[in-house]
Amino acid sequence: MPVTVLTGYLGAGKTTLLNRILTEQHGKRYAVIVNEFGEVGIDNDLIVDTDEEVFEMNNGCICCTVRGDLIRIIESLMRRRDRFDAILIETTGLADPAPVAQTFFVDDDVRQKTKLDAIVTVVDAKHLLCELDHAHEAQEQLAFADIVILNKTDLVAPTELKAVEARIRRINPTAAIRHSIRCNVPLDEVLDRAAFDLNRVLEVEPDFLDAEHDHEHDDHVTSFSLVTEASIDPRKFLPWIQMITQKFGIDMLRMKGILAFKGDEDRFVVQAVHMLLEGDHYRPWKKMEKRVSRLVFIGRNLPKGLIEDGFLKCRADVDSVEALNA
Numbered sequence: 001m002p003v004t005v006l007t008g009y010l011g012a013g014k015t016t017l018l019n020r021i022l023t024e025q026h027g028k029r030y031a032v033i034v035n036e037f038g039e040v041g042i043d044n045d046l047i048v049d050t051d052e053e054v055f056e057m058n059n060g061c062i063c064c065t066v067r068g069d070l071i072r073i074i075e076s077l078m079r080r081r082d083r084f085d086a087i088l089i090e091t092t093g094l095a096d097p098a099p100v101a102q103t104f105f106v107d108d109d110v111r112q113k114t115k116l117d118a119i120v121t122v123v124d125a126k127h128l129l130c131e132l133d134h135a136h137e138a139q140e141q142l143a144f145a146d147i148v149i150l151n152k153t154d155l156v157a158p159t160e161l162k163a164v165e166a167r168i169r170r171i172n173p174t175a176a177i178r179h180s181i182r183c184n185v186p187l188d189e190v191l192d193r194a195a196f197d198l199n200r201v202l203e204v205e206p207d208f209l210d211a212e213h214d215h216e217h218d219d220h221v222t223s224f225s226l227v228t229e230a231s232i233d234p235r236k237f238l239p240w241i242q243m244i245t246q247k248f249g250i251d252m253l254r255m256k257g258i259l260a261f262k263g264d265e266d267r268f269v270v271q272a273v274h275m276l277l278e279g280d281h282y283r284p285w286k287k288m289e290k291r292v293s294r295l296v297f298i299g300r301n302l303p304k305g306l307i308e309d310g311f312l313k314c315r316a317d318v319d320s321v322e323a324l325n326a
């Protein structure tokens with residue numbers, strides 16, 4: 001059973017790629033394992049509705065819990081292996097791919113039944129250089145890549161793109177590098193590549209197969225979530241979230257949310273990577289679905305209290321414009 005690991009730093013475009021894989025016609029059925037950072041799951045809601053089987057791993061980071069949850073999920077998938085052709089794993093943006101890849105070699109049962117096809121690393125062309133200076137996870141994700149998708153090329157000038165590509169090449173001289181906007185690469189350049197090469201990995205990391213990888217997360221990166229069942233007033237929320245993104249964008253590595261706007265039948269999705277904010281209507285709320293608004297912030301030293309305060313003032317039943325003054 002081929003396994004593709006999708007990795008890449010926070011907000012690079014992993015879910016965008018996953019959604020393409022799940023919607024395009026390629027005649028294959030995938031079982032998907034998604035791991036996300038933050039206690040309130042959002043990613044699963046941002047993945048297109050699909051017939052494929054999607055498993056969430058929210059209780060911890062995949063690179064720290066590989067021995068447990070990941071192995072158990074893969075073993076349970078193997079018992080139903082007639083239902084799909086391959087497995088896709090989307091790691092969190094903060095995961096080190098090495099321990100994830102290692103699982104496919106050091107666990108006997110998993111090793112016999114699966115084959116690591118490729119580590120695909122999605123890169124945000126605009127933010128990569130800065131990420132590499134601050135986050136060793138971003139380095140590791142590139143060093144282990146078999147295929148690099150140099151995404152968001154729409155956000156950088158050609159000279160900057162060249163500099164980013166040169167930096168990637170210095171970290172990883174052999175990976176195939178594909179440029180993309182919204183991960184629009186032909187999927188046969190990503191899937192079923194048989195590209196993972198254990199010998200190359202052992203050159204990069206000679207102790208790759210040794211038992212425990214001591215992966216240390218960047219402790220300064222933390223996450224918090226805000227949740228409310230009260231309807232949100234878009235006239236308050238939209239200017240407020242723009243203000244927050246501008247004011248705290250440098251430290252805000254990632255923000256995503258699903259909002260229930262008053263009188264609006266559709267879910268509204270907001271996302272930011274640093275100061276770049278996007279928002280759009282999404283599918284309608286389903287009949288049985290609770291209209292709960294959720295925001296997840298991932299960053300360094302973000303003022304949770306202040307942000308929470310502002311968010312709660314965006315509730316439609318709060319008679320105030322104070323949110324804007326947060």
Ligand SMILES: Nc1nc2c(ncn2[C@@H]2O[C@H](COP(=O)(O)OP(=O)(O)OP(=O)(O)O)[C@@H](O)[C@H]2O)c(=O)[nH]1
Nearest residue numbers: 009010011012013014015016093152181182271278
């Ligand atoms: N301008 C631009 N935006 C993009 C591109 N690809 C993705 N985005 C946007 O970037 C944001 C992050 O994309 P995702 O696919 O959710 O990124 P991710 O890597 O799954 O994010 P995490 O799982 O939170 O680490 C979203 O708002 C996307 O719409 C691109 O090529 N250009």
